[in-house]
Amino acid sequence: MYWGDKMFKLSKKLETLPPYLFVEIDKAKRKARSEGRDIIDLGIGDPDQPTPKYIIEALYQAAQDPGNHRYALDQGMPALRRAIEGWYNRRFGINLDPDREILPLIGSKEGIAHFPLAFLNQGDYSLVPDPCYPPYKGGTILAGGKPYLMPLLAGNGFLPDLKKIPLSIRKKAKIIYINYPNNPTGATCDKRFFSEVIEFARKNKLIVISDLAYSEMTYDGYCAPSMLEAEGARDIVIEFHSLSKTYNMTGWRIGWACGSEKLVQALAKVKSNIDSGIFSAIQLAGIAALEGPDEEIRKMCDLYQDRRNCLIKGLNALGWQVPFPKATFYVWIKVPGKTDSIKFAARLLEKANLVVTPGVGFGPAGEGFIRMALTVPVKRIEEALERLKKIS
Ligand SMILES: *Cc1c(COP(=O)(O)O)cnc(C)c1O
Numbered sequence: 001m002y003w004g005d006k007m008f009k010l011s012k013k014l015e016t017l018p019p020y021l022f023v024e025i026d027k028a029k030r031k032a033r034s035e036g037r038d039i040i041d042l043g044i045g046d047p048d049q050p051t052p053k054y055i056i057e058a059l060y061q062a063a064q065d066p067g068n069h070r071y072a073l074d075q076g077m078p079a080l081r082r083a084i085e086g087w088y089n090r091r092f093g094i095n096l097d098p099d100r101e102i103l104p105l106i107g108s109k110e111g112i113a114h115f116p117l118a119f120l121n122q123g124d125y126s127l128v129p130d131p132c133y134p135p136y137k138g139g140t141i142l143a144g145g146k147p148y149l150m151p152l153l154a155g156n157g158f159l160p161d162l163k164k165i166p167l168s169i170r171k172k173a174k175i176i177y178i179n180y181p182n183n184p185t186g187a188t189c190d191k192r193f194f195s196e197v198i199e200f201a202r203k204n205k206l207i208v209i210s211d212l213a214y215s216e217m218t219y220d221g222y223c224a225p226s227m228l229e230a231e232g233a234r235d236i237v238i239e240f241h242s243l244s245k246t247y248n249m250t251g252w253r254i255g256w257a258c259g260s261e262k263l264v265q266a267l268a269k270v271k272s273n274i275d276s277g278i279f280s281a282i283q284l285a286g287i288a289a290l291e292g293p294d295e296e297i298r299k300m301c302d303l304y305q306d307r308r309n310c311l312i313k314g315l316n317a318l319g320w321q322v323p324f325p326k327a328t329f330y331v332w333i334k335v336p337g338k339t340d341s342i343k344f345a346a347r348l349l350e351k352a353n354l355v356v357t358p359g360v361g362f363g364p365a366g367e368g369f370i371r372m373a374l375t376v377p378v379k380r381i382e383e384a385l386e387r388l389k390k391i392s
Contacts, residue, residue, distance in 0.1 A: 016141050018134075022361050025345055029355050040384045042372040043355040045183065045330065047248040049303070052296045055247060058288035062281035072277030075268055076104030076256070083287040084241075084256050091215075092226040100261045103268050104286075106278050108213060108242040108255030109135050111267060114274065115238065115257075116143035118266035119174050119207060126175035129160055131184055131362030131369075133211065136177045148173065151365040154334075158187035162200045170204040181214035181224055184362050184371040185332040186325030188222060194230040201236055207263060210239040213255075214328045216246040216297050219305045222326040228259055238263040245329075246297060247289045254278055254286045304329050307374040307381055314385035318392055329374040332359070336392075341370055352387035 025043070032039055050056075062068050075081075081098035088096055096102055105111035113135045116126060120143040128136045130149035137147045148169050150160035160178075178197055180189040194210075201208045210227035218224055227237050242255035257264055278286075308324065311331060315322045322333050335344045341358035348354040348370075357373075359366030376384075 013142050013144065017138055022357065024342075025349070025355070025358065028346065028349055032349060032353065037353050039349075039353050039355060040376060040380050040387075041355040042374075042376065042384065043357050044375065045245075045373050046250050046375060047245060047300075047329075048375045048377075049248050049300065051248045051252070052289075052292065054292055055249070055285050055289045059281050059285035062284035065281075068280035068284070070280075072280045072283065074277070076102075076278065077280065077283045077287075080104055080283045080287055083290045084258065087290045088226075088258065092229055094226065094228050096258055097261070101264055102256060102258045103264050103271075104278055104283065105240075105255045105257060105271075106275060107244065107253040108211070108240040108257070110253070110275075111255065111257045111271075112136065112209070112211065112240055113139035113142070114270050115209065115263075115267050116140050116145055116175060117270045118263075120145035123172070125169055125173040126177065127160075127165060127169075127173050127206070128177050129179060129182075130364060131359060131366030132177065133179060133183050134362070136179075136209075137363075140175070145174075149363060149365070152182070152185060152187070153365065157189075158182060158185040158332075159189060159193055162196065170206075173204065173206055175207045175209060176201055177209045177211065178227065179211040179213075181218065181327030183214065183328060184330050184357070184359070184366065184369075186328045186330045187332075188218075188224065188326045191225045191229060194225060194227045194233070197227070198230045198232050198236070202232060206236070208233070208237045210237055210259075212239055213242045213245055215241070217301060217304065217329060218327040219301060219308065220324075220326055224327060233259070235260050235262070238267070243286055243289055246300075248300070249289065252282055252285070254282055304374050307376075307378055310378050310381045311372065311374065311385070314381070315388075318385075318388060331372045331374065333370050333372060335359075335368055335370055341367055345370055347391075348388075351391045352384070354384055354387060 081102045084102050085096050085098040116139045122144040124145045125148045126140045128147040130151050140147045152158040215224040238257050238259045240257050244250040312322050312324050341360045345356050345358040357371040359369030
């Protein structure tokens with residue numbers, strides 16, 4: 001292919017994207033399954049429970065109506081934006097303008113990945129937590145920007161140490177990403193930390209992206225705050241929310257961005273050039289979800305909390321010393337001894353038929369950790385613990 005050089009040469013942006021480190025583990029997992037081994041998959045952050053019935057029913061009804069079969073457009077249905085406004089007000093006591101400050105998304109990953117296109121120029125930096133949810137880096141790079149990694153260390157409660165970010169980087173940065181409750185560490189923060197972030201961002205003229213995908217998945221009475229509650233946040237913060245984890249709707253693709261009108265409308269402009277909205281029937285099902293009974297969410301949290309207690313008590317009985325996360329369905333575990341996280345994950349698969357995610361896949365500061373997801377029933381967690389006991 002003599003002409004291939006030019007034609008198939010990947011763009012610099014795509015080439016700069018970090019390699020997908022989970023590919024090897026995924027391959028090994030599939031191979032193990034095909035050999036008929038009884039794999040327990042604690043690797044993926046995808047709820048195992050079905051979407052609640054009342055939401056499916058709403059989709060079913062809405063899908064029958066030909067009026068819902070056409071391009072949705074219009075920055076999401078006004079009724080959905082009003083339902084989000086109502087939910088936000090009930091949950092955080094904040095009033096948002098449903099026409100200017102709320103934007104439905106095709107899953108929050110979509111909005112998070114597209115947002116940097118609205119504000120980054122070639123070579124601009126964004127401040128990204130390390131370890132982190134991968135689209136923060138991917139979105140930055142695809143927009144021509146450069147991620148600067150802020151390590152999240154156990155000694156600092158897995159919060160970034162903002163003082164340590166060099167002045168030269170602050171000058172070139174336009175965006176800072178903040179995600180609490182946190183994936184992958186399971187860490188939470190209080191309102192005071194959010195206020196510190198706002199002060200830092202104001203001083204350094206940064207846009208703040210707050211990713212609140214896990215705001216409702218909390219335990220032991222902990223209630224996650226919104227960054228928009230912090231003083232001075234309203235004009236510099238865009239907050240991303242998702243129905244995926246809260247309502248077991250990962251496959252449906254629906255979420256939203258809200259906050260600063262300038263930021264929300266800039267993202268809307270990007271999106272108007274890329275997609276044509278969320279299937280209207282899914283938007284109507286989203287309204288049903290947001291206006292539905294809170295018991296469904298409470299029930300899910302109780303289920304995850306039981307699994308968490310079972311897993312962590314078991315791991316601690318093995319001498320692993322794992323703290324109880326107050327939120328998310330992730331458990332972030334220090335690898336015992338000095339093995340690296342990829343080797344350790346490979347060993348768990350080989351010797352115990354357990355799939356876990358190596359921490360380094362979320363960034364260099366994730367090295368030395370593995371992530372387990374609470375997405376299997378207690379019985380399987382007990383079985384996983386038995387297997388760990390046998391090999392340790
Ligand atoms: C799951 C997740 C999301 C949301 O995903 P969508 O399904 O795209 O709404 C966002 N942020 C984090 C940190 C997540 O783990």
